[in-house]
Amino acid sequence: MKVQRRSRRVAGFRAAGIHAGIKASARDLALIASDEPVATAAVFTRSTVVGAPVEISRERVAAGRSRGIVVNSGISNVAMGQRGLRDARTMTALTARELACGEEEVLVASTGVIGEPLPMGILRKGIPRVVEALSPDGFADAAEAIRTTDTHAKIASTRFRLDGVPVTILGIAKGSGMIEPNMATMLSFLVTDASIAPRSLQRMLGRVADATYNRLTVDGEGSTSDTVVLMASGAAGSGTLRAGRPETRRFETGLRAVCEDLVRQLARDGEGATKLMVVDVTGARSAAEADRAARRIANSMLVKTAVFGGDPNWGRIVQAFGAARVAWAPDRSRVRVGGVTVFSRGRSAGPAARKRAERALRAEEVAIEVDLGRGSGRARIFSCDLTYEYVRINAEYTT
Template sequence: MKVRGFKFSARSAGIKKSGKPDMAMIYSEVPACCAGVFTTNKVVAAPVVVSAPRIRHGSCQAVIVNSGNANACTGEQGLRDALRTGELAAHALGVSEDLVAVSSTGVIGVNLPMEKFERHVPLLAADLQADRAAAVAEAIMTTDAFPKVSVAEGRVGDVSYRVLGLAKGAGMIHPDMATMLAFILTDARVEPGFLAETLKRGADRSFNSITVDGDTSTNDMVLVLANGLADNEEIRGGTAAGDDFSRGLEGVLLDLAKMIVRDGEGATKVVHVLVRGAASDSEGRLAARSIATSSLVKTAFFGEDANWGRIIAAVGYSGAQVDPDRIEIFFDDVLVVQGGLGTGKETETRATEVLKKPEFAVTVDLHLGEGEAFYYTSDLTYDYVKCNAAYRT
């Protein structure tokens, strides 16, 4: 999982009560072209306040990230702590503070234990290695059951490059954005405007098209760093190389997004909700979002109950244009609703078999136009409640 010019380190700094790894660093040997998308929550954590304007300047060389403490709703002290964290990393690495992004995830409303940062940030800088990306993926986990890593390869002429994605997320997952951190690293040389455009489009088709529980966090951050050390001809939009890069980046983002849904705090199912035949793409998105976020629909998925009535009801209240007499609903390829009416017990029995699978599709055809949209969602289980009821304990 090496990417030219990038190095990684991780360690346990004692932020998490469990003693598991909770602090990590990503470093590029040269300043990298960068882009980012951030939380849309109006309550914004200190690390986002510090990092967003730095990323908008278009250059980044290092990311320092901790888990177990979000440094959110911590006031002026939290902002000072985020700035100090970046200062510690910059000093240890010998780079400008403006080239350091700061990121945190975990419990809201608790000040960072800065004595741990004073001690461990220099140790992270001293322990950077090219083959420790997986350790970073582990260190940024909170309620995650497994680390999330995805890799894509590409070429520009005779020059190969790699795209590596690391992410965390399991609960508080909902579009615009989900409760997640993601760091995408590539050695490709990419035109800055195209990099930002591709990230935004890819995030909309991945991280902004998933839901677990309808909650959005204060710390969400997706960064892409392109250091150009593959020494390829610059990748630009409107070219074959640009199209290939976009497909690779979007593939990594979607792969990570699906892992987040699969890890949805007790989830046992990953469901691809597709709405087609809508009056427009935006209308399709309204309907798909309504299905994917419905607690009643999600509990039916957990119960392996082909209760299509909950789905058609969610479409009906979504705000999308609907003609009930035209609606079709499929579980995978099993048609359970045609013309707004159920197709019988036999097909419901076949649909129930579909719901027993760990991953399946629900397709709703509105037969009103060419609009289409999708979401990935999970089922809602007993374990989700247990996990979040005891989160702070």
């Protein structure tokens, strides 16, 4: 299914992103709103330390319907105790007043520095302005407004037919560091004009998140604020999607395609990154074992720096999954870097293969493939290289 990295109108929704004043000059306040209460699903961080917005939104999304989500960037509203909860509720109350809906119908998310209070004076003035700025064409501005250390906004969309009716799925996302979701800081907001019941929407989002957002790691650091929200207006006029319908499977395929494209954008724009890494492990004794091996490879500083340096050092890859206590059969195993076999059946490839692998590592997307030779378990993880710039960004972040 074709996915494009551009904004589209999605029937039943408007969005906006403005500069409220949390940041010096960039957009820092976003809102996605529906014309009426719509089916809503969400998944959140599994960290034991969570931001106040996660607590509020997790509680409210259980109702299965919402009118929108208000998002600020720059300050994450984490570790602020009762003040943080009060401020998050105030954000939703101010938004609800402007949208003429119930406070419980508004979700909230925040991203940025941990341990600082929200500038509520700025937000009290900014929320009426962001509501006023709402537009069917506002998703690109919203994508800009949720950024922190991202170098560019992330947006993806697709359009296809269900029951003969054109249906749209659009998503925006942010996140460059502190990313290894266990659903990273990673926020993503998705809207569609398809019709689907809240329970079905929640189950579907859970499956898609496990296959996409939970396959992403930049630095192995889990965030306090990870949030993925999916809202479905039903305004396209297609039939209601239910389990077992071929159209439901088609919609889930489209949703997964949009989410995977966002994940690829997030990994490629990891803090300081120059390359997207796609790690595929096959031949494990189980899917869980393959996942453990792939994550260890994707998070290995030795592997990530080798990719940055253009060094097809397969020894670092083998060391990484070995440290994860994953079994392999050397005489049946294979390691490929950039599509080039560098180790196979107990032997290292020769100098010619190494040269080809070095050339392959110059690409912006690098595949690392490991066949453990033990079974049928497989897993894929998206990551990025580790550069000098990552250290600089994080050394200077709060200043």
